[in-house]
Amino acid sequence: MADGASFGVLVLNQISKAGLERLPAGRYRTGKDITAPDAILVRSADMHAMDIPASVRAIARAGAGTNNIPVAALSVRGIPVFNAPGGNANAVKELVLAGMLMAARNLPSAQRFVEGLDPADPHLDKTIEEGKKAFAGFELGNHTLGVIGLGKVGALVADAAIKLGMQVMGYDPEITVDAAWSLPSQVRRAASVEDVLKNAQIVSLHVPLLKATRHLVHAGNLRLMRGDAILLNFSREGVVDDAAMVAALDGRQLGCYVCDFPNPLILRHPRVIALPHLGASTREAEDNCAVMVAEQLRDFLENGNVRNAVNFPDVSMGRGSAWRVAIANANVPNMLGQISTTMAHAGLNIHNMVNKSRGDMAYTLVDVDSAVEAPVLTALAAIEGVLAVRYLPVSA
Numbered sequence: 001m002a003d004g005a006s007f008g009v010l011v012l013n014q015i016s017k018a019g020l021e022r023l024p025a026g027r028y029r030t031g032k033d034i035t036a037p038d039a040i041l042v043r044s045a046d047m048h049a050m051d052i053p054a055s056v057r058a059i060a061r062a063g064a065g066t067n068n069i070p071v072a073a074l075s076v077r078g079i080p081v082f083n084a085p086g087g088n089a090n091a092v093k094e095l096v097l098a099g100m101l102m103a104a105r106n107l108p109s110a111q112r113f114v115e116g117l118d119p120a121d122p123h124l125d126k127t128i129e130e131g132k133k134a135f136a137g138f139e140l141g142n143h144t145l146g147v148i149g150l151g152k153v154g155a156l157v158a159d160a161a162i163k164l165g166m167q168v169m170g171y172d173p174e175i176t177v178d179a180a181w182s183l184p185s186q187v188r189r190a191a192s193v194e195d196v197l198k199n200a201q202i203v204s205l206h207v208p209l210l211k212a213t214r215h216l217v218h219a220g221n222l223r224l225m226r227g228d229a230i231l232l233n234f235s236r237e238g239v240v241d242d243a244a245m246v247a248a249l250d251g252r253q254l255g256c257y258v259c260d261f262p263n264p265l266i267l268r269h270p271r272v273i274a275l276p277h278l279g280a281s282t283r284e285a286e287d288n289c290a291v292m293v294a295e296q297l298r299d300f301l302e303n304g305n306v307r308n309a310v311n312f313p314d315v316s317m318g319r320g321s322a323w324r325v326a327i328a329n330a331n332v333p334n335m336l337g338q339i340s341t342t343m344a345h346a347g348l349n350i351h352n353m354v355n356k357s358r359g360d361m362a363y364t365l366v367d368v369d370s371a372v373e374a375p376v377l378t379a380l381a382a383i384e385g386v387l388a389v390r391y392l393p394v395s396a
């Protein structure tokens with residue numbers, strides 16, 4: 001609960017100062033030791049085993065993926081999970097380009113070769129000229145890149161690859177209309193994951209980790225890939241079956257694996273290039289994401305408005321009066337009827353109201369013409385299907 005005018009925000013990861021500054025100190029307490037927080041700010045910390053306090057009203061993920069957050073369990077509690085769509089997409093795109101170049105030009109092994117040179121070698125020039133033959137690579141232009149997942153990151157990767165002279169094929173059965181509009185017209189539509197794996201020399205994965213995308217790349221479809229193909233995974237560890245992928249590398253069914261998720265199965269494999277989850281680690285991306293989610297969180301805590309929550313509809317309403325009630329409820333018949341009847345019985349006049357739904361979740365903002373007493377809030381919370389009720393009077 002907010003104690004008077006102030007909100008407590010528990011911060012689980014390093015969050016950029018630019019974002020934290022959007023939660024002004026006079027009104028917000030932020031830090032790693034906040035007890036009974038109103039909200040939690042997080043990046044990659046795994047929250048699945050965490051006991052999320054009853055005081056929590058919102059989770060804000062300063063990034064894209066929310067697989068580290070128990071979204072379904074939070075939805076049942078009427079708690080929105082905000083993220084920052086696109087806030088780090090350019091940073092990931094640039095690292096994917098670096099990954100493609102590192103693999104195509106054998107840069108990590110070339111670098112290891114140079115690091116192993118002996119400065120006292122009297123024939124250093126000759127050693128270098130002899131050694132470099134082992135690292136000859138290929139140019140990206142005119143090769144085919146397959147992009148699986150054409151959201152914020154995938155679209156930027158496709159666009160950059162076209163600008164590098166590559167041919168691009170893309171697969172995304174869930175693509176949104178906005179994402180489809182933002183794709184360059186040169187991107188050829190692939191029929192399936194298999195179509196991409198079979199026909200692209202370089203494949204880059206940009207899907208969220210969901211039940212449907214776990215082991216999207218597995219033993220069965222890895223064998224469709226060209227023996228010299230490069231697979232890039234900047235999505236999530238579980239999207240590729242790493243055991244099958246290592247077997248494909250060892251069996252020469254795959255040329256190289258580039259990923260952002262090292263684990264014991266792939267560490268030190270000579271044809272794996274692994275980075276320590278660096279995709280979003282740029283000053284720009286860290287600031288963008290932190291600022292986006294801090295602003296979204298503040299508008300939710302203070303006004304109940306919802307923007308960019310992965311489990312709630314977008315709902316925003318300008319303040320029509322000083323007394324607002326925000327209600328998260330199951331998307332079932334007669335909720336609005338019961339909410340307005342409860343308010344009418346308490347003598348409250350509804351000034352303005354908005355209700356939207358998304359899947360099983362509905363969200364309602366109601367501005368009323370007079371103060372709302374605690375028993376009315378209790379009665380609203382007791383309506384079957386109501387998941388959370390917040391009273392948000394404008395402080396004097």
Ligand SMILES: NC(=O)C1=CN([C@@H]2O[C@H](COP(=O)(O)OP(=O)(O)OC[C@H]3O[C@@H](n4cnc5c(N)ncnc54)[C@H](O)[C@@H]3O)[C@@H](O)[C@H]2O)C=CC1
Pocket residue numbers: 063064065066085086088089092148149150151152153154171172173174175176179206207208209212213234235236260277278279280281
């Ligand atoms: N390495 C890193 O630091 C980062 C990793 N990521 C990962 O990349 C993922 C994608 O990020 P964004 O592009 O920002 O998300 P996004 O939500 O904009 O795009 C995801 C796309 O995947 C598509 N998709 C879903 N299921 C699919 C399937 N079965 N086959 C093909 N496409 C499918 C969706 O329709 C959507 O267009 C995130 O969920 C996260 O896991 C994102 C940012 C940083």
Ligand SMILES: O=C(O)CCC(=O)C(=O)O
Pocket residue numbers: 043044062063064065066088277279280281
């Ligand atoms: O916050 C980070 O560094 C990780 C970013 C990420 O994986 C994401 O946004 O999905």
